Amino acid sequence: MRVSVLLRTIGAVTLAVLAACGKPPVTKPLWMLPPGCEILLGPAEAADSITVALLDAVEPEHAPRARNASEQLLFHHLYETLIIVNCLDKVQPGLAESWRREERGRCWTFELREDARFWDGTPVTAHDVARSWERAADESMTLNAGIDSYSAAGIDSLAVGGDRVLNVYFKHMHRKVPRALSASAFAVAKPSWASRWPLGSGPYRIVTSERRFAGIAKRTITVHPAYGAERPVVRFLETSMYDARDLLEGGIDVMITTDPAVIEYATSRPQFTTVPLPWDRAYVLLSTSRVEKLRWGGKLGTISPDLSERLARDAVRGDARGYRPPSWWDDLHNECYELSAAVSDFPPVPEGPYSLSDLRRILYDSNDPIARDLAERIVALAATDPTVSPEARAIAFAVPGLGSDAPGVIAEGVTEGELLSSLLNGSDFAYIISIPRRPPDPCAEARKLISSAQWLANLGDDFSKALIPLVDTRLHVIAASGKIGLIADWYGNILLVNVMPQGR
């Protein structure tokens, strides 16, 4: 352990020195690096095969842009981005081995790795990168997914400067290399005529992808290391509606989950190691009445850290902690340009939802148990006399209209689509949503949030005051002890590696 810490420190110092020299670092991809961000040490010898559970459905058509945690886990092994942000919040080479700022940061030029190859052996060119990003932008528009990452990152245009040189022009200047390019939305893939899976350049390549409905797996995706090594063979199993604990008994080696019962169970089993990932999501309460009051200059409070902590401890039946400021939304003024311009014509805050004569709903995603717990707690506090309960008082002060005198506040779980639809128009009283704590591009994330809830734009650049952070949450990875090593990046994406104790 001490060796790894030392090595990590040395690596960080080295990177810092190189960065200070102004030249972009030329380093190998993360997974080729000496151990630095491993969250789980690997075995002395690589295992022959590893089985990873995917608890959500994965679709080849979504690759390389993940839409859920399982796709994120899988695609992270198959597809690369130009740059990587490691666990120390440092940018490292990915597909691009180097990059430089030009035109005072309006343009960033990336030079791709010479040895970057797709699975079919063809080199990854700048054209491939450009086309991949353009396809992503088209898909976002087709799916009507709101503002797409492409424009959210502020990319203006792309120019191919050579086989391995890509010029990325931004609408605004970036002093540092834009971290948005490390998001999976900017992973590079090339369509394949032979498979539904697009070709990637990641450390693993798909060998087979079978769909069947027998046993625990609906789909089995077998991947092999893409470079050199033959082991381990990794099987990603898209599992049916099985209890995750049964999956652990059924031979699963790696699983990512938030289920406290599963985590507790795995913790009690010596053959598994449970590792918490970074606190990557924050649950916030959005309320139309709060925005309306703030818009007119009203003074409203927020919940105290103590209350937040009690919420995390008591209300949430999962791994949560009280919200810890600061967050990316606390200080965006200097970084984000034209926040409000994200919504050119934003609507006023609708009045109906928080009318005291109507039944008011606090909406949440019905598939999100943490959001449900928080919503129910808010409802309980709303019905509690604030004169006897400090928690009720704090909530009532933070959200106008949420008090024991008001009739009918209920919590209602809805589908994701219904939630997004209501959120867009502000047609309900309040919402419990989760937002990333470490978005690759906070400005893009802010624009995305405002586009999702256009009435937030009534507060302009101070839209973040509408957010009432409640708790932070994180994922846990459960892995078979001593069978595989795991590396995590800044965003909590894990990678299976054969990490030797000596850092080979």
Add this chain to the structure above:
Amino acid sequence: MTFRTRLLVTFLLAVLLPLIALALFVRDEMTDRLTAQYERRVESLVAVIEEDLAQESEAISTSLAVIRKAVVDDNRFRRAAVDRAQEERRYLLDYAGNAMQLTGLSMLQIQDEAGRIISSGHFRNEYDRMEPELPTLLASTPEGIALVQARAPDAPFLALARADSFQMGNKRFTIVAGLRVERRFLARLAREAELTVALVYPGGMLTSGMDRSESGDDVQPGVETLRDAAPASAIARELSVPFIDSKRGELALAQFRVTHRLTELEALRGSIDRWFLVAVAAAGILAVMLVGWLASRISRPLVELADKTSRIDLDRLDIDFETRRKDEIGSLSRLLGAMTERLRASAVRIKDAERRATLGELARQVNHDIKNGLTPIRNVFRHLIELARSNPKQLPDVFEERQSTLDSSISYLEDLASNYARLYPRSENRPCDVNDVVQRVATDLRGSSQVDLLMNLSNKAVVLGDPVSLRRVLENLVNNAIDSLESRPGNVAISTELVAGEADRPRVRITVADTGIGMSADQQAKVFDDFYTTKDNGSGLGLSIVRRLVMDLDGSIHVESEEGKGSRFIIDLPGAGTA
């Protein structure tokens, strides 16, 4: 009103009125019994509902006991609730939810002495909420059970709840547990489709029936929807249950109102009425048809009798009243027949008497007229006789004097004879082809009779006479011959021949023979007498007229007959000349 109509009406009244009265009685009796049975059934169902409610209450009580025992034995709970160990806090918060699911309850909350909720199963995150009045009010209800309004994240709900308590350390805790009262709960109580269980409580009403919203959602408490039972239902029973109004913190009263739909009973009654009407209508129609047939059957013979009777006339007494009926109508018919027979005989006697009277009158008149004519002649002859005795020499002179008187009287008598002869239609005597007449008669009679008519006609047989009279003679004789057969197989033969006559003047012989019943000698002797007949309906004038007509034709007629073998009527007429 005709006899038939009177009969019809009387029969209908005699049949339908009792029938309707009986049917009404039966229908009322059936309806009353059905209603009574239905009500007994409803009563028994209501008793079952009461029992079910008691069982539900008992189930809650049992679950409470189980939870109480489990929680008292639970060290982790003790550490969390009594020792306030933070590491067990989540266990405490989740405890009521787990216990609620295991025991099948819908509501479960555990409160401390101050009334603070330390664990809630139906609303996990309402911990720390104060509700001290709930267990207090529950404990104050007569049977320790009441309806409460339980909060939930999505919507509050009604629950039938009980409370229990336990001691842990030096602290007292209360457990409030209950079962959700919603449409399904009430529907389970109702069991039968015709029963509806409604829960009426301050601020709202739930029902097991389908008269809620289309989605079947329960009414939210607070919505004023209290109303009476639907018009098509009757309240069978109301079971009161305490209701805890948590907003006001006081006890009220709610009611489980059991209603039973009258629609089915009404439908049953309606069905009985319909079938009753159908049965009565069918019976009525049948009765009408039967009565109509009977009336017709009874009245038709009377109508026929009446019709026959109406046709009776002195000139028409051949109406047949023969019948095989043995009933009163048969008797009446036979009586009428006998009466007609007597009338016929009377008519014959009357005709005979009239004829005799007429003849007598004629005879008197003739006698009188002849006397008148003969008297002068007699006087003259008496004068002449006396003169011949006394003074024969004056005879020629006196005869010459009295000759005019004789001539006058004789002329008077001649005129008289002429006048009397005019009374009898003068036949037209002319040459008449007998064969022709025979063939015409045969032709006419063949069309109206099934008897074989045989003809054996000679060469031209011509007589001098009236063809009409000759035809009348032949028609009479042939009809009599046919009648003598009495519908038995046989034949009638008509023959003509020329036979020698006086002064070398041939005569035409017409023979009408039959194979009928024949006549006895006595009958043969009287057969040509006036008013003599062997037929029931005969006038007895047929053969006498035949004889007279034959005599008018200067002919003769005689009969030869043998009983059982047949008769022969032989007519001889002077021929008009031979061909």
